[in-house]
Structures are given as C-alpha cells and as structure tokens.
Amino acid sequence: xxxxxxxxxxxxxxxxxxxxxxxxxxxxxxxxxxxxxxxxxxxxxxxxxxxxxxxxxxxxxxxxxxxxxxxxxxxxxxxxxxxxxxxxxxxxxxxxxxxxxxxxxxxxxxxxx
Amino acid sequence: xxxxxxxxxxxxxxxxxxxxxxxxxxxxxxxxxxxxxxxxxxxxxxxxxxxxxxxxxxxxxxxxxxxxxxxxxxxxxxxxxxxxxxxxxxxxxxxxxxxxxxxxxxxxxxxxx
Numbered sequence: 001x002x003x004x005x006x007x008x009x010x011x012x013x014x015x016x017x018x019x020x021x022x023x024x025x026x027x028x029x030x031x032x033x034x035x036x037x038x039x040x041x042x043x044x045x046x047x048x049x050x051x052x053x054x055x056x057x058x059x060x061x062x063x064x065x066x067x068x069x070x071x072x073x074x075x076x077x078x079x080x081x082x083x084x085x086x087x088x089x090x091x092x093x094x095x096x097x098x099x100x101x102x103x104x105x106x107x108x109x110x111x112x113x
Numbered sequence: 114x115x116x117x118x119x120x121x122x123x124x125x126x127x128x129x130x131x132x133x134x135x136x137x138x139x140x141x142x143x144x145x146x147x148x149x150x151x152x153x154x155x156x157x158x159x160x161x162x163x164x165x166x167x168x169x170x171x172x173x174x175x176x177x178x179x180x181x182x183x184x185x186x187x188x189x190x191x192x193x194x195x196x197x198x199x200x201x202x203x204x205x206x207x208x209x210x211x212x213x214x215x216x217x218x219x220x221x222x223x224x225x226x
Contacts, residue, residue, distance in 0.1 A: 031211055031212075032211050032212050034214065034215070036217075042219075043116075043117075043203070043217040043218055043219050043220065044156075044203070044205075044217045045217075046214030046215060046216065048214075049212055049213065049214050051211075051212050089155075089156065091156075093211060097169065098168070098169060098211070099144070099146070099161040099163070099168050099169045099211070100158045100161065100169045100171065101146070101158055101215070102158065103148075103155050103156040103157075103158075104155065105155040106155065
C-alpha cells in the first residue's frame with residue numbers, strides 16, 4: 001500500500017450500536033499513526049497517536065488498535081451517540097518523510113437517534 | 114490554554130494575486146504545519162516549520178511558501194493565485210514532530226475568483 005486508505009467511506013449507525021472502521025497505511029518505514037475526529041464547522045480534534053505494533057488506545061467509548069506489520073488500524077466506537085457523528089481521519093508518518101502526515105480520505109459516521 | 118488561531122477566516126482574491134495566511138500556535142509548541150483541503154479532496158500536507166526552519170514540504174509548486182517567526186507564529190504565502198488554489202487551509206501545531214498529536218486551527222477559506 002502506497003497511500004493511506006480508509007473504509008468504509010461512510011456509515012450510518014443507530015444510537016446505542018457499536019461500530020468499527022479501518023485505516024490501511026504503508027507498513028514500510030512506519031513511525032506513527034494518528035487518528036482525528038472532524039465535526040462539521042469545527043477543527044479536527046486529535047484522538048490518538050499510536051507508534052508501537054499491538055498498541056491499543058482508549059478514550060471514553062472510542063478505542064483503536066494498531067498492526068504495523070500488516071499496515072492497518074481499527075477504530076471502534078462503543079454504544080454510539082449522536083455526538084459521535086463526525087468524519088474520522090487517520091494519518092500515517094514514516095521515518096523517511098519526517099513530520100509529514102499523510103491523511104486518508106476519512107470515514108464519515110452518522111449516528112441516528 | 115488558547116488554541117491555534119488562524120487569520121483571516123475568509124479571504125477572497127483574484128487570479129494572479131498573492132495571498133498571505135497567518136497562524137499562531139499553542140503556547141509552547143514549536144512545530145507548525147500547513148494543510149490544504151480542496152473541494153472533494155482530503156487533507157494534503159503542505160509545509161512543516163520547526164524552530165524557524167522549513168523541515169519538510171508536500172508536493173506543491175514553489176509558489177506556495179511560508180516562514181516561521183521567532184515567536185513560532187507562521188505565515189503561508191501563495192503567489193500567482195490560480196483557481197484551483199481555492200480551498201480550506203488549516204494550520205496545526207505540536208510540541209514535537211512525530212509522536213505528539215497535532216492541534217488544528219479553524220482554518221482560512223481562500224476563494225479565488
């Protein structure tokens with residue numbers, strides 16, 4: 001994989017349901033994987049920065065896992081709430097392009113009551 | 114703690130003109146990043162400044178340039194504006210360049226007529 005890819009592009013979730021989505025990134029020269037949440041009319045908000053293979057991070061009902069060997073990360077939302085509606089972006093940084101975050105196109109999550 | 118501030122919020126220019134966008138990072142952050150989000154596209158890395166120096170650059174022509182001042186604030190200059198430069202320009206700051214989250218401003222919407 002040469003670019004950062006996210007799937008699905010969008011998903012609709014019922015309030016209370018749990019969901020997850022994927023970020024695929026180049027595994028060679030991996031340094032860090034960032035997750036951001038971007039709500040409409042706001043600025044992107046940092047969720048997690050993950051650097052180690054097997055890393056698991058949690059923030060409230062949101063958690064993420066990282067597999068650097070195969071180049072993927074999952075983001076999980078447990079018991080989705082309407083305020084979780086946002087676009088979730090992942091971005092990778094490699095050791096041969098220091099400081100440059102390569103973003104995926106995002107997964108748009110819509111939580112309906 | 115004051116967040117990342119960007120000015121102006123909106124900027125309208127015509128083809129061939131020059132635009133200057135400004136960014137003030139969070140206090141204590143030495144790294145400033147610039148991103149472009151054109152219509153229908155994801156966030157594209159433009160520039161990274163740290164300690165007053167340009168450290169990395171995305172795939173943009175030389176007419177995109179900038180600088181970082183001794184107080185770590187930054188300017189993005191776009192010369193010879195073209196219609197496709199119409200986009201949201203986001204600035205972000207961080208304490209470090211790799212494993213620290215980036216904190217984003219609200220952006221400057223640049224429209225080229």
